[in-house]
Amino acid sequence: MVTVSTTLSAHEIGSKCIEAVQRIFPDFQPGIELESEEFPNHRDAIEISQEGIATDLFLELLSEQRILDTALDAMSLNMGTTSTADSTQYTTSFLISRQAALMGKVAFVLESERTVGGVINVSMESPDLTLWIQEATWHPGRRDVPRSVGDELSMRADGAVTEWFDKKGRATIHPDD
Incomplete structure (x- = not known):
């Protein structure tokens, strides 16, 4: 089940x-009537949310933008179980920039970051x-450099990359090959 929300x-x-939100998840229909959009308005912050959202366009955008490895890491950074x-359910949550989404782009946001324009x-x-995320973010490059959720090539929790090459250009992954 996929739930999408924004404040x-x-x-x-x-x-x-x-x-x-709809530029990334077109079936997002929050079902609320917003009061006047004129400034100044006097409403409090409100969270809108919907369950059962399809991920088709989201996954298509990840592929078009060629950020499938980043998506694998960002989508699994908060992986947990219930x-x-x-049964055992795997759960995850991640943030997407609403400003980028307005332009039809996916930009992942770390929970520690403050971003202009809000988040989804x-x-x-x-x-x-876990298997679904790996399959949804698969691309032909994984034949040469296999990836999986939580592997040694994953980005760190602070968003820092794992280097694939040292300062002299030598591969740090699969050095035995």
């Missing part, structure tokens, strides 16, 4: 915020979520 602050134009007596919060839950 509309009092100073933001609600229709633009919703449009940004267990019940009969995406939560996912499934018994086979």
Whole structure:
């Protein structure tokens, strides 16, 4: 299950915020009527959310932008599990820049970052979520450099990259090959 949410602050134009989400997740229909969009408005910040969102366009954009490895890392950075007596569910959540989304682009945001224009919060839950993320972000380059959730090539929690080459240009991955 995929849940998408965003918070509309009092100073933001609600229709633009919703449009940004819909440019990545077109079936996002929050079902709320926004009050006047004129400044100054007197509404409090409100969170809008919808469950059961399709990820087709989101995944297509990741491929078009050629950020599938980044997506693998960003989407699995907060991977966790929830267990019940009969099953284990894998869960994850990640943030996308609403400003980039308004232009039809996906830009992942770390939880420690403050970003202009707000964020889209995406939560996912499934018994086979790890496998799904790996398959959804697969590309032909993985034949040469296999990747998986949480592997030694994953970006660090602070967003720092794992270097594939040292300062002299020698490969640091698969040095035995």
